[in-house]
Amino acid sequence: MNSPKAPGFAVRTVAEQAADALRHKIMSGELAEGSSLRQDALAAEFGISRIPLREALVQLEGEGLVRIIPHKGAVVSELSIDEISELFMLRGLLEPLLLKKSAPRLTAADFAELDTILAEYKQELHAQHSTRWGELNTRLHDVLLSRADQPRTMAIVATLLQQTDRYTRLQLSLSAESCRQAEEEHEELVRLCRSGEVKAAAALLKRHIEHACTDLERFILARRRAKS
Known part of the structure; x- marks a missing residue:
């Protein structure tokens, strides 16, 4: 990703940094519930490939922030x-x-x-x-x-x-x-x-x-x- 790494986080993977950025967008409301998460657009925005982005989405799915729907892609989880x-x-x-x-x-x-x-x-x-x-x-x-x-x-x-x-x-x-x-x-x-x-x-x-x-x-x- 293009943003500089914070001190003490030099060993963080690209996927972890992407997860942090996406988590912030969801938590701040920039990405509303139900929003589609287009992998190509997000990968381009973060300046990374789709592989670490997919890893980030899987991580956020485990946190309950994202739902990955087979054959459809990822969306921001709705309030339940x-x-x-x-x-x-x-x-x-x-x-x-x-x-x-x-x-x-x-x-x-x-x-x-x-x-x-x-x-x-x-x-x-x-x-x-x-x-x-x-x-x-x-x-x-x-x-x-x-x-x-x-x-x-x-x-x-x-x-x-x-x-x-x-x-x-x-x-x-x-x-x-x-x-x-x-x-x-x-x-x-x-x-x-x-x-x-x-x-x-x-x-x-x-x-x-x-x-x-x-x-x-x-x-x-x-x-x-x-x-x-």
């Missing part, structure tokens, strides 16, 4: 209530379990990092810079769960967070109230963990995830009713 319900249900089950193990082991350095993320998150929410909402949300959850010492479960949760990134940003963009509530719940999560109130933190995390799911389901249903 069933998918949202399943992904957030799994997060609601696994993340509180990890938090119960991780929270008592969080260090002063962890809490300093969480405070930094909260400050950045607040700034980006208030500035309506939606491109970083998913990234900061994932970083916050990652640090909160990082001391659980459950690498396989963490790997599953990391995938779930990546697959729900688009949904998380959509949920936050629905209203100022959604942003305010997410900000307050994240701050309270960190406060509860810092004060050793682990059970309360795990319960809040479950409610936090369920609230995001409910917001999204209502939005999709309302949009479908408006179109009918």
Whole structure:
């Protein structure tokens, strides 16, 4: 691809860089749901061959962002209530379990990092810079769960967070109230963990995830009713 590589990413493949670029286009809304992804045009835009582009599309299909339809090509995945319900249900089950193990082991350095993320998150929410909402949300959850010492479960949760990134940003963009509530719940999560109130933190995390799911389901249903 023509864009310069960021420091520390010299070994990233062309396919991985193409996946990053496409992921950004989808997450930002530049490529809307249902949009056809023409491989020739994208390969030309990125200055690469079709082989790494196909690899990138397969990667994004695994993340739930793209659907590859036999004999038709690739399209941006549409919002699905069933998918949202399943992904957030799994997060609601696994993340509180990890938090119960991780929270008592969080260090002063962890809490300093969480405070930094909260400050950045607040700034980006208030500035309506939606491109970083998913990234900061994932970083916050990652640090909160990082001391659980459950690498396989963490790997599953990391995938779930990546697959729900688009949904998380959509949920936050629905209203100022959604942003305010997410900000307050994240701050309270960190406060509860810092004060050793682990059970309360795990319960809040479950409610936090369920609230995001409910917001999204209502939005999709309302949009479908408006179109009918």
